[in-house]
Amino acid sequence: MPADIAFAMLGVMTIGGALVAVGAGNLYRAVLGLMLCLVGMAGLFLLQRADFLAVAQVLIYVGGVAVLIVFAVILTEREGEPLAAAVNPRMVPAALILGAGLTAVLVSVLWRSTPAESPVADVTARTLAEALLNRYLVPFEAVSLLLLAALVGALLIAKEKES
Amino acid sequence: MFPGILALVPALPFLAFVVIGLVTRPWRWLSAGVAIAAISVAFLLSLGALSFLLTAGAETPRVVELTWLTTSTLNAHIGLRLDALSGIMLVVVTTVALMVQIYSLGYMSEEPSLSRYYAYLSLFCASMLGLVLATNFLQLYVCWELVGVCSYLLIGFWYDRHAPAFAAKKAFVTTRFGDLGFLIGLIMICTAAGSFDFVEIQAKVAAGTWTAGWLGTVAVLLFCGAAGKSAQVPLHVWLPDAMEGPTPVSALIHAATMVAAGVYMVARLFFLFSASPDAMQVVAVIGGVTAIFAALIALVQDDIKRVLAYSTISQLGYMMLALGVGGMAAGMFHLFTHAFFKALLFLGAGSVIHATHTNNMWEMGGLRKKMPWTFWTFVAGSLALAGVAPFAGFFSKDAILHLVMGKNLFLFALAVLGSLCTAFYMTRVICVTFLGEARAASGHAHESPWVMRVPLVILAVLSVVAGFWHAGFERLVQGGEAEAEGLNLGFAAVTQMVPLAGILAGVMLYVLKSPDPDALAVRFAPLYTLLKRRFYVDELYDWIIDRIVLRCSAGLAWFDRHVVDGAVNGVAWLTQQTGTQLRYVQTGRVQHYALAVFGGAAILLAIAHVAGAF
Amino acid sequence: MMDVRSFAVIATVVFGIGVYGALARRHAIAVIIAIELMLNAAVLNFVSFSRLAAPGSAVSGQVFAVFIITVAAAEAIVALALVLALHRALKTARLDRFNMLKW
């Protein structure tokens, strides 16, 4: 089935991107891995007919957040501090055990659950927009306020102090 | 209309207190005006209440109440109770307070913090009036303590001087001893009755709910409070020292507010006391002893205000004596008349002090010419105090003596002796202060301004005429059930000899100098010293405190410092050590914290999963 | 293979990888990247599980996903600004050089 093939490819892309994102010693490559993972995620959304979300995901994450991260990397890059020492060796065992353990527990939870009928919800941009602007209007506005606050706050924090 | 509108009587002075404290403090004469206006309205209302009682009868108390707070076991109310006792007391308190406040305009005219003075006075009146109108123990107690606080504030009004501050503290602490007993008694009776209300408790007492012995215990405990407030032996020591306060305040304390509270409380709870003959006996004996004890001390004091202070203690003893032998009406009548002439005497003494700037009688003398108004009003007050007919004191004291004679001859003897002393020392005061040669301080003395004279005159008139109301008073208080006893002319004629003898003795000693008082003092030196040192009561207390209380305290302090503090410090040390060790867990690295958070979440999740939650 | 569970497994794995990265990586920006991974795993779960919701309310899951994406963007902005400020103050963006968050 083409959909299954697409799912497998996207899954590999997502997980592989995630592995690159946390594994790459070079931060630029890590960002690329993140982008790969996010695009794979968008594909997984698309497979579930969440068109709008897929597109928004790419627009916001790949077009926005990833670029911001790259900018931050450029601005914080320093000579003589090799990015290669990317992981803290003393944290690695604990982090590995915790990450693997958490994944194992959650997968085990999923395994025990009974598989349910999984219809593909028919959510179009129109229905999503109607939900956002009717039922979820107040949270929607609150989120816009939050964005504004975050924007102003980030500007204030990051601004160079004038000497 | 009555008694609801009477809420204004305590409320107005209280409001004056608030207004003065918050608004008019910078303008001292305005503050005085506010206070006087408030008390004037309260005075008029009180007069209205009394006349209402006289026309409508006072057999049953009129009560309005609001629920203050409700618990599962107790309901506390706040209310107003208008009956003969409270009606009369309202008039007494507001009259004296009004006179004192007007008088203070002159006496305190140079005081910079006049606003504070009038604020305290207003609060003092408000709390006393609230006490008078109380319907239940709780309200009574609250007002009772407020009265104590106000007296503390006013005695220590000149708090920047050592003596007033010390006297204020002494007054507060001493009355506190009595209040402890009062509080215990109050808790006992109220928990036993399940109510604070006088009416309910009275009903239960009348129904014979409790044994006489238990009631006696309660009554004696309650009487402790009264003894403290009304300066009965052995808790009288604060009152003479309280003379350090401004003289008008002394007048107020002695005549209407502070000391009257004790007597009033006993009268108000008379139903309780009269249920226990033993308690009545205690009251009577304490009263009688106080009466003669204080009168004896008063004989030899040099300070004009101290003489008056001891005379107050003595007169309060008479009131208690009357109450103790069952003469509620007689006791209250004495309170009534005493309020007027004692206020008069204090204001007169204040006038003298104002003119001479000294308290010592031996520095005055010959003031009769220079201060005629003060002299004549003072004489009127003294005659009333001595119990010379037909002044007010005669009627009230005579009633008490008559009553006591019928009950207990020993106490009667004490009372008669006290009466003799009273006449003597008042004669002494007048002779030394106003007659004879002018001495050091009276050279530049002059009559006081009219704002001080007017209250003197009004009170003098009241001191003369108040006694004639004794029959009506008795009817009002007794509620018409017992026919007024009336004046026993024969008995009065006999007892009248006593004050006259006292006056005669005084005149002989201090005008004619035969025998010479100084020679007498030398001759009876031990007795004189004993009296001069006020029976060594203060010294005894000092000794007790130094030797017993402070030593026990030292032991307890050691315990507190080493055992209690040690335990507390030990706990603190333990906490600190634990924290010192634990803070190494706080590495300051955000990823370690995140590890802890995620780890905790993972473990919880795993436990829930294994337990089968999902 | 297209049922909700397989999507959820992918989300879980990505989340686990994110946890590892957030804990083990040294550079603050790498940690932010890992946090973004975790947030996205959550978004994927919202989208997937919304399919199991009653017809008509499936949209709620996607609405939540929209909110998460928005908030994640805001979070990323603030976090990066903080990293910049940190870098300016301490001349490093390595979290293991930064241990003032104590006592």
Next chain:
Amino acid sequence: MGETLFLDLKDFALAVAAALLPGGLLASVSALISAGAVLVVAPVTMMFLTWVERKGVGRFQDRYGPNRVGPFGVLQPIADGIKMILKEDIIPDGSDRLLHNIMPVLAAAPVFLLFLVLPFGRGMVAADLNVGVLFFLCISSMQSPMIISAGLGARSKYSVLGSMRAVVQVLSYEIPMVIVIVAVVMTAGSMSTSEIVAAQVRDGWFVLTPWGAFGFIVFLIAATAEANRSPFDMSEAESELVAGFHTEYSGFKFALFQMAEFLSAFASAGLAATLFLGGWQGPGFLPSWAWFGAKALGVYFVLVWFRATLPRFRIDQLLALAWKFLFPLSLLVVVAAAAWYFMPLLPALVTNLVLLVGGYGLLSSWILSEFIRMNAPRAVPDAR
């Protein structure tokens, strides 16, 4: 005549496929055919565009332009391509080899996706997504990380500076562009490109309304900047940065970047035609796809015109243009579009004119005066 030419071709191919393959794969095959068509058409278009560009600029500059290879030099792009492929591929020392190698591909690949949602003619849209316009935006926004990664992959100062400028520019101009598109989407009531064209069939071209005219201008300027084309080609300003982010790329890698640039510019032109110029519709003497091609090429010609005519902006002026002039105008366009949608014709016209001409005239003149005041030369304190 030929209206359904391409659709018929596809149907024929599908019929052949249906005969040869099991039925379940038919949908996939259909998608593959459409995608394949896009993949074939795009490079051809790109070649044509380079020729148009060079020829056009040449004529504007009063020279002939390419005229040696083929008639009027039409085969020049093929010659260029051969040259590019044959050139040496230089990977500078110290560059990130991985990034250097994959970034050109990753930068070029998404551009093809842009063509998926453009309706080339009646019924000729490869993927009629209900979020079509948003899809277009999302793909074009993917350019910025690609550009910056390409610049960083080269690890050259010129590349890094060029890529950062490019990204700042793209992000800044994306905002007025998106807001203007919101106005169109609001009016059409859909984000699907074919629906938007259908709405213009119903209501007339949007460019003919006041808000649409202003919106079209904003869109055109923003699209020019998005495509990093002159006068907004800061990122590859030869005089300052050699060639911006693709300085260190040569040979076919350079060709891929060039292709991405030309194609995205053309896709933007196509989107402009779709959103404002009525898409494929036009008088029936030409087939719908021809109308679309003509309109898109017309818009593209305007872009060439810009390039040939206008001098380059300074970077701060460029950003100021986006934030201080286009951004307020785009917001006004949205309000005006709403007024147009809800009001009868005459009041709507008045409102639009008041808002856009009066309101924006005042606003922009105020902003301009402030801008000039702020940028006025200041007395430089004596340097000791």
